[in-house]
Amino acid sequence: MRLPSSSGPPLRKLESGLDGALGTQIVSATADEVVLTLAIGPHHLQPYGVVHGGVWAAISETAASVGASINSGSPVVGLENHTSFLRAIEKGEVQAVARPIHAGRSTQVWEVVITEIGGPNRPAARPVAQSIVRLYVLGDRPDR
Amino acid sequence: MRLPSSSGPPLRKLESGLDGALGTQIVSATADEVVLTLAIGPHHLQPYGVVHGGVWAAISETAASVGASINSGSPVVGLENHTSFLRAIEKGEVQAVARPIHAGRSTQVWEVVITEIGGPNRPAARPVAQSIVRLYVLGDRPDR
Amino acid sequence: MRLPSSSGPPLRKLESGLDGALGTQIVSATADEVVLTLAIGPHHLQPYGVVHGGVWAAISETAASVGASINSGSPVVGLENHTSFLRAIEKGEVQAVARPIHAGRSTQVWEVVITEIGGPNRPAARPVAQSIVRLYVLGDRPDR
Amino acid sequence: MRLPSSSGPPLRKLESGLDGALGTQIVSATADEVVLTLAIGPHHLQPYGVVHGGVWAAISETAASVGASINSGSPVVGLENHTSFLRAIEKGEVQAVARPIHAGRSTQVWEVVITEIGGPNRPAARPVAQSIVRLYVLGDRPDR
Numbered sequence: 001m002r003l004p005s006s007s008g009p010p011l012r013k014l015e016s017g018l019d020g021a022l023g024t025q026i027v028s029a030t031a032d033e034v035v036l037t038l039a040i041g042p043h044h045l046q047p048y049g050v051v052h053g054g055v056w057a058a059i060s061e062t063a064a065s066v067g068a069s070i071n072s073g074s075p076v077v078g079l080e081n082h083t084s085f086l087r088a089i090e091k092g093e094v095q096a097v098a099r100p101i102h103a104g105r106s107t108q109v110w111e112v113v114i115t116e117i118g119g120p121n122r123p124a125a126r127p128v129a130q131s132i133v134r135l136y137v138l139g140d141r142p143d144r
Numbered sequence: 145m146r147l148p149s150s151s152g153p154p155l156r157k158l159e160s161g162l163d164g165a166l167g168t169q170i171v172s173a174t175a176d177e178v179v180l181t182l183a184i185g186p187h188h189l190q191p192y193g194v195v196h197g198g199v200w201a202a203i204s205e206t207a208a209s210v211g212a213s214i215n216s217g218s219p220v221v222g223l224e225n226h227t228s229f230l231r232a233i234e235k236g237e238v239q240a241v242a243r244p245i246h247a248g249r250s251t252q253v254w255e256v257v258i259t260e261i262g263g264p265n266r267p268a269a270r271p272v273a274q275s276i277v278r279l280y281v282l283g284d285r286p287d288r
Numbered sequence: 289m290r291l292p293s294s295s296g297p298p299l300r301k302l303e304s305g306l307d308g309a310l311g312t313q314i315v316s317a318t319a320d321e322v323v324l325t326l327a328i329g330p331h332h333l334q335p336y337g338v339v340h341g342g343v344w345a346a347i348s349e350t351a352a353s354v355g356a357s358i359n360s361g362s363p364v365v366g367l368e369n370h371t372s373f374l375r376a377i378e379k380g381e382v383q384a385v386a387r388p389i390h391a392g393r394s395t396q397v398w399e400v401v402i403t404e405i406g407g408p409n410r411p412a413a414r415p416v417a418q419s420i421v422r423l424y425v426l427g428d429r430p431d432r
Numbered sequence: 433m434r435l436p437s438s439s440g441p442p443l444r445k446l447e448s449g450l451d452g453a454l455g456t457q458i459v460s461a462t463a464d465e466v467v468l469t470l471a472i473g474p475h476h477l478q479p480y481g482v483v484h485g486g487v488w489a490a491i492s493e494t495a496a497s498v499g500a501s502i503n504s505g506s507p508v509v510g511l512e513n514h515t516s517f518l519r520a521i522e523k524g525e526v527q528a529v530a531r532p533i534h535a536g537r538s539t540q541v542w543e544v545v546i547t548e549i550g551g552p553n554r555p556a557a558r559p560v561a562q563s564i565v566r567l568y569v570l571g572d573r574p575d576r
Contacts, residue, residue, distance in 0.1 A: 017190055042160070043161065046162060052205065057201035058199070062196075078229050083224070084533070086534040109562070134516065245374065251568065306487060331450060346490065349478075
């Protein structure tokens with residue numbers, strides 16, 4: 001996994017795979033916090049015209065995986081992603097902030113909060129989604 | 145929401161939005177069961193080369209939403225998506241089967257099981273992911 | 289952990305700890321299915337007079353733990369318990385049936401469905417709760 | 433539901449039902465935060481001698497329910513309780529702090545963090561469990 005350097009450029013796109021298809025960008029990433037952004041477009045919506053819940057789950061999974069990988073110094077694999085949908089939005093830009101709740105040797109638990117960003121009218125935006133992600137730290141045991 | 149007719153053609157693509165970007169196809173959809181398929185491609189992967197967990201959450205969210213909408217006869221909105229990742233795969237085609245666990249007037253709970261399909265070597269594939277999705281049945285109350 | 293023998297007496301009470309306090313009884317337990325029963329009493333209720341959600345989470349945690357321990361041949365520890373509350377009840381007797389969704393070497397995922405039992409009027413009871421429990425199989429790695 | 437007054441005595445026991453059986457005590461309760469405590473005893477343990485996961489789920493369910501009831505000014509009923517187990521403990525006293533993540537008109541989402549308290553050696557205890565609880569605000573619609 002090509003992990004971002006927190007001392008690198010301020011914005012780095014995850015260029016390939018699902019992250020590339022969605023347009024997820026890394027703002028910063030350390031062992032204690034990962035910040036991603038996503039500019040909402042038509043390819044993020046569900047048939048009613050609001051952002052598809054799978055987008056929130058996907059961005060939180062990426063954020064937690066990047067964080068747990070840096071934190072553990074090891075590849076990680078997701079075990080569970082529980083995303084709560086809090087508010088429907090149709091457009092704009094969002095920020096996902098991931099922080100570790102538990103950094104064990106075998107598994108880690110990260111919490112991700114996704115909020116709208118930008119615009120002078122949104123100084124303290126309520127979250128649009130929140131996720132709890134449990135990840136398995138790969139080591140000497142091959143499967144999960 | 146343009147819902148599929150279960151008496152229509154056997155395969156119907158969800159053409160726009162996230163479903164279109166992912167390539168989700170509807171095989172059948174009734175009030176008691178929804179079956180979707182997805183052919184895995186490069187745009188579904190995470191950096192390690194296996195399917196991104198967000199793909200499993202997205203397809204289960206679509207399946208449960210289509211089913212709950214038919215079942216309730218009303219628009220629905222997702223409240224929670226809890227996806228358990230069971231086995232990593234890199235390619236192939238998967239099937240998501242959604243069935244209602246609880247069909248209440250205000251909320252519904254659907255379970256979605258995603259398995260690999262196709263190939264003579266895979267007669268009884270173990271699931272790759274499983275989701276529990278809780279949805280809110282929109283009615284006289286506007287928000288969630 | 290004193291595990292029940294599936295060839296033993298048909299009902300065995302988990303005598304101490306939380307299971308003893310709640311009155312959980314083991315009907316049967318194998319590597320593929322665990323069946324528990326619980327007779328609802330005043331000590332199971334929340335202030336509105338219906339069964340407290342914590343009771344459903346507790347019985348599902350016990351059922352999944354017993355099953356995963358038998359299935360893996362190893363002690364296990366719970367990682368996640370996600371319980372969906374489906375229908376409120378005030379009295380009666382319930383049955384929890386746990387079955388494995390995924391039996392990996394490092395972690396297992398069990399699903400538990402809790403339904404009312406007994407009474408000629410309840411031939412096909414709808415579930416009162418459903419749980420997904422992820423457990424860690426203890427081995428050479430000490431923590432979770 | 434007999435709700436605690438935040439201006440009342442500093443400790444109030446939930447005397448009956450599951451809360452009474454477990455020994456849950458209310459320290460404070462407002463629309464934005466609920467604090468409960470629990471002194472661990474033998475009746476909270478699972479067969480290995482550590483606190484049963486159902487205890488963590490139960491105390492978080494109580495904390496979120498009390499908070500959402502105050503916050504909404506209406507009776508509430510739990511929809512989902514997702515508890516992550518972070519660290520096993522055998523004794524001592526714990527504190528559960530619940531705060532709202534989303535306070536909608538129809539549903540609310542509360543997060544509960546449970547940590548050990550007391551003792552000069554534990555100034556910044558790591559959490560033992562964390563829960564996300566979604567509740568339905570009862571109003572004009574009878575079921576969930």
